[in-house]
Amino acid sequence: AQSVTQPDIHITVSEGASLELRCNYSYGATPYLFWYVQSPGQGLQLLLKYFSGDTLVQGIKGFEAEFKRSQSSFNLRKPSVHWSDAAEYFCAVHPSGGSYIPTFGRGTSLIVHP
Amino acid sequence: GAGVSQSPRYKVAKRGQDVALRCDPISGHVSLFWYQQALGQGPEFLTYFQNEAQLDKSGLPSDRFFAERPEGSVSTLKIQRTQQEDSAVYLCASSFGAAEGRETQYFGPGTRLLVL
Structure with a gap:
């Protein structure tokens, strides 16, 4: 069975500082990997996704993520955080064959200090 | 164009009450979750x-x-005899094609259900 671990429940950064949110997955093959952001009272919005190829993927709002097969990780990064980035971030694994049911991590809440 | 919409946005129900949650997916989307x-x-x-x-x-x-999802567009999630453990946010998502791992899902804002 696939699983996703987001080890940090909360992350606090100062505005303008860099950010890295961790995501580790467990899956039998290379899955499809997604990062979503959820602002209060909103649904999940796709930030970026990885299927294959270049292991560094660019997303919206200045976010990027790097797939590291050896570490089963797909960490999300942003070089300079803005106050509007404060939200909940979810990493998700979508199966690469057969099932279509995604598995989400429990989320990391990002707090941005001015 | 319009995204996925859900109604109501908030619902408070007494334990034992039946509730119905509605999802309007993006027009033309085949898949709904x-x-x-x-x-x-x-x-x-x-x-x-x-x-x-x-x-x-x-x-x-x-x-x-x-x-x-009787006509392949709007969907309703019904919960009968609600229990306190049903309290949660219920999210609806739709995608353009038949579900497979690569398909991007578009999420609605959710319905927050509180069962008292």
């Missing part, structure tokens, strides 16, 4: 429709949960 998101957790899959066919309901937690 329902998820349950408990407080402090990520979404968990409930059920999946391809057009009007419910192809997977493996995530429904009990037979009190029922979902339908």
Whole structure:
């Protein structure tokens, strides 16, 4: 069975500082990997996704993520955080064959200090 | 164009009451998913429709949960005899094609259900 671990429940950064949110997955093959952001009272919005190829993927709002097969990780990064980035971030694994049911991590809440 | 919409946005129900949650997917989207998101957790899959066919309901937690999409567009998730453990945010998502891992799902804002 696939699983996703987001080890940090909360992350606090100062505005303008860099950010890295961790995501580790467990899956039998290379899955499809997604990062979503959820602002209060909103649904999940796709930030970026990885299927294959270049292991560094660019997303919206200045976010990027790097797939590291050896570490089963797909960490999300942003070089300079803005106050509007404060939200909940979810990493998700979508199966690469057969099932279509995604598995989400429990989320990391990002707090941005001015 | 319009995204996925859900109504009501908030619902307070007394234990034992029946509730119905509505999802309007993006027009033309074939696939529709329902998820349950408990407080402090990520979404968990409930059920999946391809057009009007419910192809997977493996995530429904009990037979009190029922979902339908009779004309292949709007979907309703019904919970009968609500219990306190049903309190959660219920998210609907749709995607353009038949569900497979690469498809991007577009999420609605959710319905926050509180059962007293």
